[in-house]
Amino acid sequence: MIDQRLITLRVFARCGTVGATAELTGYSPSAVSAQLRELQRVLGMQLLTKDGRGVRLTATGRFLVAGSDTLIAEWESLRAAAMEAGDQVQSRFGLGGFSTAAAQLLAPLAATLRSTRPLLEVQVLEANPARCFDLLVAERIDLAVIVAMQSDTYVEDDPRFEQTVLLDDPLDVIIPADHPLASRETVTLEELASEPWITEAAGSTYHSLFTAAFTAVGVTPRIAHEAVEWETQIAFVGAGLGVGLLPRLAPLRSAENVVRVRITGKGRPARRIVAAVRRGSIASPLIQESLGILQARANRILAARPEDDL
Amino acid sequence: MIDQRLITLRVFARCGTVGATAELTGYSPSAVSAQLRELQRVLGMQLLTKDGRGVRLTATGRFLVAGSDTLIAEWESLRAAAMEAGDQVQSRFGLGGFSTAAAQLLAPLAATLRSTRPLLEVQVLEANPARCFDLLVAERIDLAVIVAMQSDTYVEDDPRFEQTVLLDDPLDVIIPADHPLASRETVTLEELASEPWITEAAGSTYHSLFTAAFTAVGVTPRIAHEAVEWETQIAFVGAGLGVGLLPRLAPLRSAENVVRVRITGKGRPARRIVAAVRRGSIASPLIQESLGILQARANRILAARPEDDL
DNA sequence: CCCATCATGCACCCTTTGTGCACGGTTATC
DNA sequence: GATAACCGTGCACAAAGGGTGCATGATGGG
CATH class of the missing domain: 3.40.190.10 (Periplasmic binding protein-like II)
Incomplete structure (x- = not known):
């Protein structure tokens, strides 16, 4: 519901180059370039500057991206609340995950959702944790199961995401x-x-x-x-x-x-395995159900282990 | 930056019929109908129900519209702050006003802006107060000068607007x-x-x-x-x-x-003459400048009056 | 009972938007 | 210092999304 061009700008803010933004969003580089140009025209702001052989966000651009975090979270929250209030079903649901996490947790989740919500279109993307966060920002996926390294760029209180520990x-x-x-x-x-x-x-x-x-x-x-x-x-x-x-x-x-x-x-x-969603969306019934399924699956895995390993 | 279809839904929530929404937004009834249908499809929510020969918002729809107030305000606030931070200029500026208010206050404002900001496209619409509020919601105008009747539907703390008294x-x-x-x-x-x-x-x-x-x-x-x-x-x-x-x-x-x-x-x-803007946008440099011009004009008018009338 | 009103579906059209490729500019490498 | 690699952008072309106008069906008032 937030303009696609703003989403694109946010993705650009994460990866820094037009090419990478295009790859992440699924557009061509020309399209990304055109979207960003159009965004600047509509808003009447200069958001980008030439920088060497690339482009860079201006101060205004960084300001806008930083401020848009709460806007996105607000929208996700509103959408989730409306879903909850109206007992509605959403049509598309994108999942992202990393190798074994995808195999052990995401696959059963997708299978369960496919049976409990037959008309929900579930899509699973295998991607590494960093890319999963990018895909969340780009709104290509709605939930990611990733491994969180303490030494990683993983920040627990990133204003863009909310994370739930599934299991160690x-x-x-x-x-x-x-x-x-x-x-x-x-x-x-x-x-x-x-x-x-x-x-x-x-x-x-x-x-x-x-x-x-x-x-x-x-x-x-x-x-x-x-x-x-x-x-x-x-x-x-x-x-x-x-x-x-x-x-x-x-x-x-x-x-x-x-x-x-x-x-x-x-x-x-x-390794710590966590589920990540866009901030605000965690109240959505579908996200809640998915987290429940994941947690149950995680508990079953934990229960099957020797006691000294818990 | 908020999806046009959500804006259309908000206008519909105000006037209740597809036809009136079309008239206000400048679309055709078919387009409004299609937009609302598309919005429901994208969100996976049922927002409208048939009601007699018209359509009516569902509980989910009302919830969404009510919640979107803060979303819109948040965006306006962000845009205004970015404008302020980057010292940028916006390209289009819509003004609305009512008969004498338009003639005495809006016309000088438009003239001043035309000279101080030559490349700003200023558009003035004459419309009655109620319609001005609708036009603000529909984002056809950005600032309205209206007469506020105490007996009117005028609500000072409407979450959608911010109002400034210019003069009595x-x-x-x-x-x-x-x-x-x-x-x-x-x-x-x-x-x-x-x-x-x-x-x-x-x-x-x-x-x-x-x-x-x-x-x-x-x-x-x-x-x-x-x-x-x-x-x-x-x-x-x-x-x-x-x-x-x-x-x-x-x-x-x-x-x-x-x-x-x-x-x-x-x-x-x-009669009390007030300026109204969408909530959040009041921090925008252009809005601030406009309010200053209007206030100055109002003060000049007040100064020209006999003392016992102030 | 007929007419006015309202929303919607459909065919058509046009503007928007994305793609693919070529080009200009910049940095890195040898 | 020449060459290659990379990055963003402009352009021509194609596809599609979105809007209009008219016709249709449904509903309520006179």
Whole structure:
């Protein structure tokens, strides 16, 4: 209900370039350029300035974007309240999530909604957490399930979003089946200090989680290999190249020649999985129902775990 | 910046029929109907119900319209603040006003703005007070100068508007030049009680002001004739048909065989002239400048009056 | 019982809006 | 210092959304 051009401006404010804005919103760069030009004409404000080979927000532009946060939240709140008051159904619902979160939480949610609300058009987008926030701003999705890193750019009280913790997902260590530690029930990080490690590339979200866990216990592990996908990492471990961290929610097929061992003791790494929505929209019946389903799913997952892991 | 369809819904909420909404917004009835249908589709809410040969807002619709007041105000406030912060100029500026108010206040304002801001497109619409409020809601105008009747539907703290008193305009009595009272400096309502009166039609804004003034002093005057335009009324008085009330701001040509006499004493009728803007927009530099010009003009008018009339 | 009024659907049209490509300008790299 | 890569923008073209005018159906008043 807020003008699309203002939404586009907000997306631009997040990513800084016309091209990226186009990619996020689904428009072409020309369209974004035209929208921003048109917005300036309608409002009679200069919002952008040339800056090198790109464009940059003017002070007025930044002011407008900053102020629009409450406007968007106000609208979301109004829409949610009207939905609630009139017991209405909305027609489109966009979900976003990250790999395992999407598989374990979003897929069941989408399936449930598909059965309880047959005429609701549910769309699921797999995207990393940062992109999920961008997609929320761009109004491509309405709810995101993401992993929140404490070391990340994650800000709990961002005026644009409201976040709900679903569960903490501990990271296990995966070990070759013929490794001496493979038969253990649990293991500590100290015991794993001398192992060759397989991690994601430096700078990725999980890599920072990895280093944070080991600095907590005061050892610096040796990184032997890097992998991008969990599957690749598992294959590396299965080939005896080293050990690696794997979130509890990530599935591990039995035929992989790899075993999963729980980590105990100090510095035990975990990722926090949260649901994020645009501020104001949390009162919407559909969002409420979805959060309920997600929470129930999260509780079922927690209930299936050994007690010392809760 | 708020979706046009929501603006249309708000106008509909004020006037109740699609046809009237079309007339006010400048669209065709079909377009209004399509917009409202589209709005319901996009929001997934049922906002309208058939009601006899017309349509009526549902509870959800009323809720949405009521809640949108703050949304609109928030946007106006944001726009005004951005204008202020960036020292920007807006391109279009719509003014609305009522007969003498338009002539005495709006015309000078428009002329001043035309010279101080040459590239500002100023548009003046003459319309009665009620319509001015509608035009503000429909965003056809940005500022209205209207007469506020205490007996009117005028509500000072309407969440949609902000109002500023410009001046109180007393009503004089106009008398045939050969009338015994014509040579007086001032006259009281009691002295005029037995005269035949010429007023506007019952139900009009000025008629209610007329009756209110006389009930205050406890007499019921005799209404001999009715006129719609000031010019007609003046002509009637000039023909010796009776006496009438004329606002101080309404011009009286000397060749009319009619004299204007000030009214003193209890129940002295006056109309209050106020400027109205959409709530939130009052901080806009252009609005501020306009209000300043209007206030200055009002002060000049007040300064030219006899002291006992202030 | 007929007519006035009101909303809506439909066909047509036009303005708006988005796309794809080429261009000019700027920065980084070798 | 030349070249390549990148970024935003303008233009021609195409698609679609949105508006108009008229006809239709429904309803209430005289």
